[in-house]
Amino acid sequence: xxxxxxxxKNINKYFHDPVTVKVLTDINFSVNKGDFVAVTGKSGCxxxxxxxxxxxxxxxxxxxxxxDGETMRQKKEAQLARVRNEKIGFVFQFHYxxxxxxxxxxxxxxxxxxxKYPAKEVEHRAMEKLKMLGIEKLALKNAAQxxxxxxxxxxxxxxxxxxxxxxxxxxPTGNLDKKNSEIVFDIFKQLAEEFQQTLLIVTxxxxxxxxxxxxxxxxxxxxxx
Amino acid sequence: xxxxxxxSIAKSLLLARWKQTLVAAIGVTFSIxxxxxxxxxxxxxxxxxxxxxxxxxxxxxxxxxxxxxKNQPVNLAAEYKNGYNFIQSVKSGNARQEIYNSESIMxxxxxxxxxxGLSPKIIxxxxxxxxxxxxxxxxxxxxxxxxxRLFHFNEYVTTGNAADISKVPNSIILGKGLAEKxxxxxxxxxxxxxxxxxxxxxxxxxxxxxxxxDFDKVQSFATIATVQKLxxxxxxxxxxxxxxxxxxxxxxxxxxxxxxIFETDAEDIQTANAQFxxxxxxxxxxSYAVGITLLVVAGFGIYNILNMMIYEKMDSxxxxxxxxxxxxxVKRIFLAIAISIxxxxxxxxxxxxxxxxxxxDQIPFNTAALPTIKTYPINYNPxxxxxxxxxxxxxxxxxxxxxxxxxxxxxxxxxxxxK
Numbered sequence: 001x002x003x004x005x006x007x008x009k010n011i012n013k014y015f016h017d018p019v020t021v022k023v024l025t026d027i028n029f030s031v032n033k034g035d036f037v038a039v040t041g042k043s044g045c046x047x048x049x050x051x052x053x054x055x056x057x058x059x060x061x062x063x064x065x066x067x068d069g070e071t072m073r074q075k076k077e078a079q080l081a082r083v084r085n086e087k088i089g090f091v092f093q094f095h096y097x098x099x100x101x102x103x104x105x106x107x108x109x110x111x112x113x114x115x116k117y118p119a120k121e122v123e124h125r126a127m128e129k130l131k132m133l134g135i136e137k138l139a140l141k142n143a144a145q146x147x148x149x150x151x152x153x154x155x156x157x158x159x160x161x162x163x164x165x166x167x168x169x170x171x172p173t174g175n176l177d178k179k180n181s182e183i184v185f186d187i188f189k190q191l192a193e194e195f196q197q198t199l200l201i202v203t204x205x206x207x208x209x210x211x212x213x214x215x216x217x218x219x220x221x222x223x224x225x
Numbered sequence: 226x227x228x229x230x231x232x233s234i235a236k237s238l239l240l241a242r243w244k245q246t247l248v249a250a251i252g253v254t255f256s257i258x259x260x261x262x263x264x265x266x267x268x269x270x271x272x273x274x275x276x277x278x279x280x281x282x283x284x285x286x287x288x289x290x291x292x293x294x295k296n297q298p299v300n301l302a303a304e305y306k307n308g309y310n311f312i313q314s315v316k317s318g319n320a321r322q323e324i325y326n327s328e329s330i331m332x333x334x335x336x337x338x339x340x341x342g343l344s345p346k347i348i349x350x351x352x353x354x355x356x357x358x359x360x361x362x363x364x365x366x367x368x369x370x371x372x373x374r375l376f377h378f379n380e381y382v383t384t385g386n387a388a389d390i391s392k393v394p395n396s397i398i399l400g401k402g403l404a405e406k407x408x409x410x411x412x413x414x415x416x417x418x419x420x421x422x423x424x425x426x427x428x429x430x431x432x433x434x435x436x437x438x439d440f441d442k443v444q445s446f447a448t449i450a451t452v453q454k455l456x457x458x459x460x461x462x463x464x465x466x467x468x469x470x471x472x473x474x475x476x477x478x479x480x481x482x483x484x485x486i487f488e489t490d491a492e493d494i495q496t497a498n499a500q501f502x503x504x505x506x507x508x509x510x511x512s513y514a515v516g517i518t519l520l521v522v523a524g525f526g527i528y529n530i531l532n533m534m535i536y537e538k539m540d541s542x543x544x545x546x547x548x549x550x551x552x553x554x555v556k557r558i559f560l561a562i563a564i565s566i567x568x569x570x571x572x573x574x575x576x577x578x579x580x581x582x583x584x585x586d587q588i589p590f591n592t593a594a595l596p597t598i599k600t601y602p603i604n605y606n607p608x609x610x611x612x613x614x615x616x617x618x619x620x621x622x623x624x625x626x627x628x629x630x631x632x633x634x635x636x637x638x639x640x641x642x643x644k
Contacts, residue, residue, distance in 0.1 A: 092641060101237055
């Protein structure tokens with residue numbers, strides 16, 4: 001029996017502006033430790049909306065969300081931020097590095113925020129993550145100077161810095177060419193298989209989804225598979 | 226909380242936009258510079274103008290006013306005690322201007338720890354005889370040494386030396402205006418007639434210039450002994466005791482106390498020169514108002530720049546929030562930016578303000594009315610610098626507060642999805 005990292009119970013979500021529309025209906029599923037899950041579906045089916053609820057950034061929903069066995073319902077904004085910091089790593093479609101910092105500092109930031117290790121240790125760990133992803137040479141470059149594919153790898157390194165329970169990706173390959181997409185996918189696969197890293201990736205790229213271990217397919221705000 | 230991290234992020238954001246930051250900081254610098262300079266200059270000027278009168282004015286003056294006696298005989302009579310007595314045509318009595326028992330009063334005062342010093346004085350009306358014309362004047366019998374120490378008498382003696390009146394027997398220092406009227410040079414002998422009709426020759430040893438022309442046209446100074454001789458009074462005859470206190474603010478209270486103990490009239494400096502206080506107060510108020518307006522304007526500059534910065538950095542805010550920074554942390558980052566603009570801008574402002582004040586302090590400023598002043602007066606009161614520093618931090622804090630709150634409330638989902 002493997003341990004449940006993330007569990008969604010009866011999640012419903014409405015958009016109220018301009019008119020109330022139900023975008024998610026009765027979402028029930030769970031992600032176990034070590035799972036490599038892809039959430040797919042057509043544009044507008046609610047998969048990104050679901051991801052933001054699961055990520056704790058969106059708190060306007062009905063139902064129950066458990067991360068690591070803890071309910072997220074009653075938590076305050078600062079506590080949720082702490083959960084994101086400690087337990088969740090993010091990879092977005094548009095890299096989202098902070099251009100004011102160099103690559104290494106970008107990776108270090110969530111680690112420094114967590115404040116679990118001293119700065120030296122965080123730096124050492126960040127270098128390790130960069131090495132693991134083969135981009136240690138970029139460490140001292142400014143975030144704005146690295147290429148798109150490299151940025152995404154830096155973002156993955158940043159997602160890994162606090163050894164999160166789960167990495168969430170919102171179309172992480174959506175903005176990359178085929179070659180870079182493959183590199184990113186291989187990294188995810190390696191993380192899942194070698195390091196038993198739990199991954200939950202939202203994608204509309206069927207090819208990408210096929211290669212994961214488990215697919216959750218959505219349509220019109222429901223899980224159909 | 227991890228303050229170091231927040232400050233390091235704030236620093237990076239600041240340096241990434243150093244031109245904007247510089248403009249904002251220059252705004253603060255400029256306003257603090259002007260604030261310091263304005264207050265320093267204005268207060269310097271205030272002190273100078275006040276000094277014209279206040280430095281020379283005793284904090285408390287003990288004297289006997291010529292006035293009708295409060296205790297008219299009818300009030301003392303037993304049979305009229307219960308009635309309300311109306312008395313008409315009351316005249317001032319044969320009041321003596323002399324302070325009774327002046328020696329023991331002075332002895333008591335010398336022992337009082339609240340007092341910085343005292344100097345006795347005789348004021349007497351006289352006429353200066355200049356050919357056929359008699360010029361009304363006032364002769365002040367003073368203790369030149371004490372008068373100089375306490376009331377800066379020597380600073381206003383422009384020709385000759387204040388101490389000369391005690392060295393040269395039967396000598397006098399004339400007001401500049403008075404001397405000009407009589408064409409009296411140093412070394413000349415002027416004739417005086419007292420109110421009792423006695424004539425007296427005195428030798429001119431110096432000129433006195435206070436900066437107040439009307440004052441200089443009538444006043445003259447001699448030693449106490451000379452004036453006593455002039456008036457035919459004994460050595461204990463004193464009409465005024467001038468007291469300088471350690472704390473000028475206590476003057477009204479102490480004046481009341483002395484009036485009671487010594488049974489004389491006692492006038493405190495605040496009552497005697499209320500109009501100067503008012504003038505200084507209003508000038509200071511205006512300087513503060515202008516200085517604070519400058520700071521508030523600089524505050525709006527910071528507000529604008531931070532607002533712009535926050536719009537520019539929305540993506541960064543979203544990513545910080547997504548990776549675990551709470552709204553509170555984001556708010557602190559932007560507040561740190563605002564306050565560091567205030568801190569460094571303010572610090573530079575204090576330095577420039579000091580520099581500009583020092584520069585103005587060197588500009589020559591000569592006026593006949595103010596013989597002791599050679600350059601523009603500046604006051605370097607550290608309180609202004611403290612107020613400047615505190616205000617620069619407070620204004621920038623508030624200027625940063627609203628943009629920071631907006632940043633802290635930014636919803637990362639909306640920003641990330643909006644791409």
